[in-house]
Amino acid sequence: xxxxxxxxxxxxxxxxxxxxxxxxxxxxxxxxxxxxxxxxxxxxxxxxxxxxxxxxxxxxxxxxxxxxxxxxxxxxxxxxxxxxxxxxxxxxxxxxxxxxxxxxxxxxxxxxxxxxxxxxxxxxxxxxxxxxxxxxxxxxxxxxxxxxxxxxxxxxxxxxxxxxxxxxxxxxxxxxxxxxxxxxxxxxxxxxxxxxxxxxxxxxxxxxxxxxxxxxxxxxxxxxxxxxxxxxxxxxxxxxxxxxxxxxxxxxxxxxxxxxxxxxxxxxxxxxxxxxxxxxxxxxxxxxxxxxxxxxxxxxxxxxxxxxxxxxxxxxxxxxxxxxxxxxxxxxxxxxxxxxxxxxxxxxxxxxxxxxxxxxxxxxxxxxxxxxxxxxxxxxxxxxxxxxxxxxxxxxxxxxxxxxxxxxxx
Amino acid sequence: xxxxxxxxxxxxxxxxxxxxxxxxxxxxxxxxxxxxxxxxxxxxxxxxxxxxxxxxxxxxxxxxxxxxxxxxxxxxxxxxxxxxxxxxxxxxxxxxxxxxxxxxxxxxxxxxxxxxxxxxxxxxxxxxxxxxxxxxxxxxxxxxxxxxxxxxxxxxxxxxxxxxxxxxxxxxxxxxxxxxxxxxxxxxxxxxxxxxxxxxxxxxxxxxxxxxxxxxxxxxxxxxx
Numbered sequence: 001x002x003x004x005x006x007x008x009x010x011x012x013x014x015x016x017x018x019x020x021x022x023x024x025x026x027x028x029x030x031x032x033x034x035x036x037x038x039x040x041x042x043x044x045x046x047x048x049x050x051x052x053x054x055x056x057x058x059x060x061x062x063x064x065x066x067x068x069x070x071x072x073x074x075x076x077x078x079x080x081x082x083x084x085x086x087x088x089x090x091x092x093x094x095x096x097x098x099x100x101x102x103x104x105x106x107x108x109x110x111x112x113x114x115x116x117x118x119x120x121x122x123x124x125x126x127x128x129x130x131x132x133x134x135x136x137x138x139x140x141x142x143x144x145x146x147x148x149x150x151x152x153x154x155x156x157x158x159x160x161x162x163x164x165x166x167x168x169x170x171x172x173x174x175x176x177x178x179x180x181x182x183x184x185x186x187x188x189x190x191x192x193x194x195x196x197x198x199x200x201x202x203x204x205x206x207x208x209x210x211x212x213x214x215x216x217x218x219x220x221x222x223x224x225x226x227x228x229x230x231x232x233x234x235x236x237x238x239x240x241x242x243x244x245x246x247x248x249x250x251x252x253x254x255x256x257x258x259x260x261x262x263x264x265x266x267x268x269x270x271x272x273x274x275x276x277x278x279x280x281x282x283x284x285x286x287x288x289x290x291x292x293x294x295x296x297x298x299x300x301x302x303x304x305x306x307x308x309x310x311x312x313x314x315x316x317x318x319x320x321x322x323x324x325x326x327x328x329x330x331x332x333x334x335x336x337x338x339x340x341x342x343x344x345x346x347x348x349x350x351x352x353x354x355x356x357x358x359x360x361x362x363x364x365x366x367x368x369x370x371x372x373x374x375x376x377x378x379x380x381x382x383x384x385x386x387x388x389x390x391x392x393x394x395x396x397x398x399x400x401x402x403x404x405x406x407x408x409x410x
Numbered sequence: 411x412x413x414x415x416x417x418x419x420x421x422x423x424x425x426x427x428x429x430x431x432x433x434x435x436x437x438x439x440x441x442x443x444x445x446x447x448x449x450x451x452x453x454x455x456x457x458x459x460x461x462x463x464x465x466x467x468x469x470x471x472x473x474x475x476x477x478x479x480x481x482x483x484x485x486x487x488x489x490x491x492x493x494x495x496x497x498x499x500x501x502x503x504x505x506x507x508x509x510x511x512x513x514x515x516x517x518x519x520x521x522x523x524x525x526x527x528x529x530x531x532x533x534x535x536x537x538x539x540x541x542x543x544x545x546x547x548x549x550x551x552x553x554x555x556x557x558x559x560x561x562x563x564x565x566x567x568x569x570x571x572x573x574x575x576x577x578x579x580x581x582x583x584x585x586x587x588x589x590x591x592x593x594x595x596x597x598x599x600x601x602x603x604x605x606x607x608x609x610x611x612x613x614x615x616x617x618x619x620x621x622x623x624x625x626x627x628x629x630x631x632x633x634x635x
Contacts, residue, residue, distance in 0.1 A: 002522065002525055002526075002527060002528070003523075003525065005528075006522050006523070006528075010508075010510075010511075013508075013510035013511060014510055017510065018509075018510035018511070018551070020509070020553075296504070296506055297506065297508060299506075300500075300502075300506040300508075301523075302491070302494070303465075303467070303494055303498075303500045304494065304495065304500075304519060304520045304523055304567075305491045305492065305493075305494040305495020305496070305520060305523050305524060306491065306495075306523050307487070307488060307491045308487060308491075310523070403467050404459075404462045404467045404468035407458075407462070407467070407502065407579075408458055408459070408462075
């Protein structure tokens with residue numbers, strides 16, 4: 001215990017340059033570079049988490065958290081009971097089909113259902129099957145498509161297309177036909193809103209050729225108290241009910257988006273680790289410089305009977321003081337940045353005179369910083385582990401010191 | 411009486427490019443308990459090298475050095491550290507005080523490294539600082555001390571463990587005449603009080619004359635004066 005306190009005391013005195021205390025002695029290049037790297041890591045984590053969170057919150061306001069789609073109305077009650085065992089349900093809304101249309105972009109077409117709420121009788125639109133666009137179309141019946149889409153598909157009025165449904169097997173609509181022919185009717189662009197310029201519309205009669213006539217689809221949407229947690233428990237509930245119905249969660253609909261955010265986060269952390277490695281190299285070089293500049297002191301320590309292990313500990317602790325200072329300042333700056341990210345965001349937008357995020361694309365126009373204790377503590381732990389390892393490896397240099405050579409001319 | 415230290419047939423070669431330079435040539439040396447020996451010689455004659463070999467800091471090319479009757483080459487790093495901490499004191503021309511520590515802490519350091527409790531180590535350090543007349547500087551950092559005071563602090567640090575032998579390499583080299591006289595007199599008195607043997611490398615003939623024995627290192631061999 002005595003030697004531990006001695007090591008800490010000596011290392012601290014060496015770190016603060018007792019008797020010659022100057023701010024530039026403390027905030028040396030390695031400390032500043034570790035501060036910078038730690039700050040960047042925390043700030044980037046805060047931005048990407050904030051973006052992820054804002055996006056999710058925006059989606060959760062406009063999307064049902066859980067959707068039950070079935071041909072049998074009693075499936076919904078069964079599923080609701082299962083969901084209630086896992087999460088608190090704030091509210092629900094049920095719908096039945098009353099019409100349909102197809103909406104398409106450059107890559108995919110979606111058969112959408114117009115359904116009427118059983119509560120207020122208002123129509124709502126639900127996405128249906130996804131169809132690869134290159135497999136669309138021959139003509140038999142009529143469909144309406146926007147002129148923008150017709151250009152991209154090189155289609156004109158009365159052209160023939162074949163609508164192809166890849167899922168010919170089980171779906172909520174039963175067994176769908178794989179191919180169906182249509183006559184194309186163009187919709188003038190000026191009659192559409194910009195977001196609908198790739199619209200395809202078909203009548204309920206046309207659509208009914210894909211699903212058995214007279215079939216009613218029941219849709220129940222649930223709103224949850226804590227929708228963010230669905231992935232923690234949704235694996236406990238079956239996704240399909242023997243072709244009678246299915247359950248989907250809000251996160252499933254954007255799984256690619258959230259996966260890409262996670263990939264971005266991982267890539268960002270890899271890039272930041274490179275910056276941290278540079279900072280760590282600075283720490284190593286400063287340790288070696290420290291050992292070199294204190295060769296005579298180290299030699300004297302050895303002559304006073306200090307063992308190599310104690311000497312190594314001394315320089316490890318001394319290096320860790322520098323690393324701790326750098327990491328602490330970096331984390332504090334990162335936390336401050338995270339807290340004031342919204343203000344910084346607004347400020348940059350005012351300076352640049354425009355918005356940094358396109359609300360039309362992402363559904364959000366501002367990001368608030370967001371950090372999770374577990375992520376930050378994991379990051380700090382990793383930083384410390386790396387600092388301890390490199391400090392130890394560089395401090396081992398003291399054992400190679402040849403006292404007789406250092407003190408030969410003294 | 412058993413020797414504190416003895417060297418038999420010690421030779422030391424240094425490589426200089428492709429050829430070897432012989433610094434010590436089958437040299438013999440004995441040190442009795444409480445004996446004070448001065449090693450003198452021209453610059454580059456190998457005085458410091460000899461002292462380092464006798465202290466186990468450097469190893470001879472051939473020959474053997476026995477410390478308390480045991481061959482130094484038999485000691486591992488741990489044992490050597492322990493012996494240095496318990497039985498050897500070192501005093502250098504450049505003092506080598508720790509600049510971040512007070513005079514009291516510098517002197518207490520060997521005891522603290524050896525595991526003595528801080529309070530006890532500081533009490534003993536204060537007592538020995540009184541013996542070298544710088545107790546009033548106990549809480550000063552080294553940069554505030556004069557050269558003489560620094561060297562007296564170094565002497566106190568060397569003596570605090572009651573070593574069996576002290577190695578002093580030009581202890582007065584950085585001091586003016588008056589300071590040097592005062593420091594040497596204090597060192598010799600303390601060595602006498604503590605029954606410690608002393609090996610001192612020096613250029614200063616007046617200092618050397620105060621020792622029990624003067625050895626001249628010339629051509630790698632010691633000659634008694």
